[in-house]
Every structure is written in structure tokens, then in C-alpha cells.
Amino acid sequence: MGLFAFLRRILFGAPEDAADDGGSTAPRQSPPPQSPATARRRRTPLPPLRYGSKHPRTPAALEQVAERPYQFANLGPAGRFLDLSTDADLSRLEQLELPRLLTPADVAHWLNMPPGRLAWLSGRFEPQQRAASEKAAHYHYRWIRKRSGGMRLIEAPKVRLRQVQTRILREILDHVAAHDHAHGFVRDRSALTNAKPHVGSYVVLKLDLENFYASVRYSRVVAIFRALGFSRAAALWLARLTTSAAPASLSFPDRSPLGLLPYLPRHLPQGAPTSPALANLSAWSLDVRLTGLAKKYHATYTRYADDLTFSGSHRFAAALSEFIPLAEKIIRSERFKVNRAKRKVLRRSGRQTVTGVVTNARPNIAREDYDRLKAILHNCVRRGPSTQNHDSRKDFQAHLRGRVAHVRSVHPARGAKLLALYQRIDWKR
Numbered sequence: 001m002g003l004f005a006f007l008r009r010i011l012f013g014a015p016e017d018a019a020d021d022g023g024s025t026a027p028r029q030s031p032p033p034q035s036p037a038t039a040r041r042r043r044t045p046l047p048p049l050r051y052g053s054k055h056p057r058t059p060a061a062l063e064q065v066a067e068r069p070y071q072f073a074n075l076g077p078a079g080r081f082l083d084l085s086t087d088a089d090l091s092r093l094e095q096l097e098l099p100r101l102l103t104p105a106d107v108a109h110w111l112n113m114p115p116g117r118l119a120w121l122s123g124r125f126e127p128q129q130r131a132a133s134e135k136a137a138h139y140h141y142r143w144i145r146k147r148s149g150g151m152r153l154i155e156a157p158k159v160r161l162r163q164v165q166t167r168i169l170r171e172i173l174d175h176v177a178a179h180d181h182a183h184g185f186v187r188d189r190s191a192l193t194n195a196k197p198h199v200g201s202y203v204v205l206k207l208d209l210e211n212f213y214a215s216v217r218y219s220r221v222v223a224i225f226r227a228l229g230f231s232r233a234a235a236l237w238l239a240r241l242t243t244s245a246a247p248a249s250l251s252f253p254d255r256s257p258l259g260l261l262p263y264l265p266r267h268l269p270q271g272a273p274t275s276p277a278l279a280n281l282s283a284w285s286l287d288v289r290l291t292g293l294a295k296k297y298h299a300t301y302t303r304y305a306d307d308l309t310f311s312g313s314h315r316f317a318a319a320l321s322e323f324i325p326l327a328e329k330i331i332r333s334e335r336f337k338v339n340r341a342k343r344k345v346l347r348r349s350g351r352q353t354v355t356g357v358v359t360n361a362r363p364n365i366a367r368e369d370y371d372r373l374k375a376i377l378h379n380c381v382r383r384g385p386s387t388q389n390h391d392s393r394k395d396f397q398a399h400l401r402g403r404v405a406h407v408r409s410v411h412p413a414r415g416a417k418l419l420a421l422y423q424r425i426d427w428k429r
Contacts, residue, residue: 070103070233071115072124084232092229096175101234111164121161122240129266130245139244139269143253144391148342151252151259153214155244155269164241165274172238173277176228179287183355184305185276192409194304195357201300201311204352204359205320207327208342211262212306213275215336216282218243218266224281242278244269279305286334290327297323304355311359320345357410365411370418373403377421384429397427
């Protein structure tokens with residue numbers, strides 16, 4: 001019950017730095033060295049992570065019943081039905097103003113659809129709850145090439161499932177605040193707010209989480225909905241509606257089946273409206289632990305989606321050889337994977353860039369990034385936007401609008417010039 005118990009205790013009132021003051025929400029572990037000198041002398045081991053929990057669970061003997069308690073209830077090993085609808089935390093649901101969902105029928109009624117359609121959307125009727133083909137799936141699949149190399153699968157839900165996921169986002173997930181140090185896809189936070197805490201630092205350490213969305217599996221999503229107070233029955237169905245298992249027949253661009261492996265287990269799909277919020281909640285424990293580790297080294301920590309940033313003074317720079325292995329061990333223990341190829345240490349003597357914002361002296365936009373975007377907009381005005389959409393983006397207009405808005409938020413004067421160019425584009429060309 002580790003992740004489930006921890007999320008419950010973290011999301012609702014427990015202090016994030018309990019590891020520092022003896023609280024119970026963070027793992028009991030030996031603190032890292034208090035100074036760079038100590039860090040150089042010996043490496044402090046990171047003990048295994050253990051969480052305690054006082055969450056009551058229905059005894060197995062009581063949740064097994066002779067008659068089917070609700071539609072789609074499963075049979076247990078003894079041939080009796082499992083009633084997973086009795087362990088909801090109703091006070092938690094009321095506190096967060098969330099819908100009272102206990103059974104699959106409750107979920108279907110809340111979504112204004114018959115239970116059969118709910119089962120169809122969740123893949124209940126599919127063998128192994130996986131679509132047999134791309135045509136039968138509830139997602140549109142598209143491979144895009146990463147800037148750093150390799151391919152990424154974009155899974156965009158089709159209309160009916162997107163409507164369901166949007167409602168789950170608005171009426172459930174939007175009621176739960178993200179961690180204070182998470183800036184990606186959070187209201188009133190942005191790439192700029194993620195970069196500002198690192199302005200003027202002597203050294204910046206950047207780490208990247210590999211396959212961030214795909215690494216958040218179905219069981220972790222179930223634990224998130226359970227932590228919000230939903231019964232196990234409701235949490236299982238909500239998790240099915242917000243996760244995806246790619247069809248085994250899905251083709252891979254390089255004709256290598258290995259690239260498809262991360263997407264075969266049920267996971268968070270990149271492209272679903274619910275995935276950013278669920279990914280942030282899945283990383284709550286990670287944010288708590290890395291925030292505590294950074295404090296021990298007198299450093300600052302922020303996270304923007306899969307980009308982790310730490311910054312500090314000469315003292316932090318001297319302890320990096322100790323800090324990096326500890327941070328990476330925490331990341332692995334939280335079931336994420338570090339992309340070693342994208343690890344960077346940026347010192348004050350060179351350009352320090354955090355989520356596209358230069359942070360050496362004040363937040364700024366790199367000159368070459370500004371010039372590149374200006375050239376794209378200029379060519380869109382002269383030749384038409386279709387000539388500049390080299391990555392075949394589905395909504396190139398929104399993509400450019402977002403890039404212009406990012407520049408305006410960091411450097412208003414430059415952003416105004418780009419906006420003037422953007423407004424001259426004829427989108428019918």
C-alpha cells in the first residue's frame with residue numbers, strides 16, 4: 001500500500017518536509033551529509049523507502065459475497081463475488097467536493113451514459129483489456145521523432161473518450177492541487193515560474209525523466225484515485241478511462257518492436273487531457289523527497305513535467321558528486337528512470353537555460369531562439385504557414401501562438417514584435 005498510503009497522507013494536510021522534522025509522510029532515512037567536506041569524505045547510503053499507513057481496509061472475508069453486488073463485479077478465487085465498493089472515504093470526497101462514486105454504475109450515471117458504453121470505452125470487453133487493432137482503439141496513434149533522438153508515441157483520445165476524460169479532469173483532478181515545486185501544466189504556473197527560482201545561481205543541474213508518461217502505469221493511477229477517497233471499484237474504472245494499452249499490432253516507424261514495449265502495459269497516454277494532472281500527482285512523492293534532498297544541500301528544486309532542475313551556490317557545486325547519485329537513487333526508487341544522456345551541469349561562466357529561459361542574470365530568451373522563431377513567422381507571412389510546418393503538427397497555429405506567448409511572458413518587448421508578425425499570417429494559405 002506504499003504509494004496509495006503515501007499519496008493519501010501527502011495530498012491532504014501532511015507537511016512536505018516531514019523528513020526533516022520527524023513526521024510520518026516522508027521515508028525514514030539517514031540524512032545526506034551536511035556539508036561538501038563531509039560529502040567528499042564518505043558517501044552516505046540511501047536506506048530503502050518505507051511508508052506506514054493507518055488506512056482501514058475491508059477484510060477479505062467481508063468483501064466476498066454470494067450474490068453479485070453490482071454490475072461488472074468480479075468473481076473471487078473462492079467462487080464468490082468481490083464487493084469493492086465499500087471502502088470509499090466519503091469524508092475525503094466531501095472535503096474535496098468530488099462526486100460520490102462507489103460502483104461502475106455510479107461512474108456511468110455521473111458520465112450520463114449506459115454502463116455498457118462505459119465498459120466499451122474502458123476496454124472491458126477487449127481481450128486482456130487491449131484493443132485488437134488501431135481501428136478498434138479509442139485513441140489515434142502518431143509517432144513523432146524526439147529532438148534528442150528516438151521516437152515518442154502520441155496517443156490522442158477519440159471524441160467520446162476525450163469528452164469523458166475532460167470531465168474527469170474538470171470535476172475531479174482540477175480539485176486537487178499539484179505540489180508547490182511542480183510547474184508544468186499547473187494553473188498560474190509556467191516555464192517562466194519554473195525558471196525564476198534558479199536565476200543568478202552559481203551552478204544549475206538538469207535531470208530528465210525518460211518516458212515520463214509511459215512509466216506511470218495503471219496500478220499507480222488506481223492508487224491516485226484511491227487516495228482521493230474513491231472506492232476500489234470506482235478507482236479501477238476511472239483508471240481504465242484515463243490509461244491506455246497500445247495494440248500489439250501497432251506499427252513502429254523503424255520496424256523495431258522494441259520501441260513499442262513501453263506502451264504495451266496500461267499507462268498514461270501522452271495526448272490525453274487527464275495525463276498531465278495524473279502525472280503530476282504520480283510524481284508527488286518524488287517532488288517531496290527531492291525537495292527535502294535539495295534543502296539538505298542548500299539547493300533549489302523545481303520540476304516541469306519530466307524536466308528536473310536543481311541550482312545552488314559554490315557549496316552545492318562542490319557536493320554534486322555526492323548529490324547526483326542520491327537524487328538518481330530517489331528517482332529510481334520512485335519507479336522513474338533517469339535519461340543519463342540529457343543530464344547537464346551548467347555553471348555561471350556559460351549560458352544557463354531552464355525550460356527555455358536563460359537564467360544567468362535575469363529571465364531572458366536566448367537570441368538564437370528568438371531569431372529562429374522570428375524567421376519562421378516571417379516565412380509564414382511571405383510563403384504561407386504550410387511551408388514552415390516541418391514536423392506536420394496537427395495544430396500548427398496553436399503551436400506558434402504558444403511559442404509567441406512564451407516569449408512575451410519572458411521578454412515583453414521582443415514578444416510584441418513577434419506577435420505583430422504572427423497577426424499578419426494568412427492561415428488559409
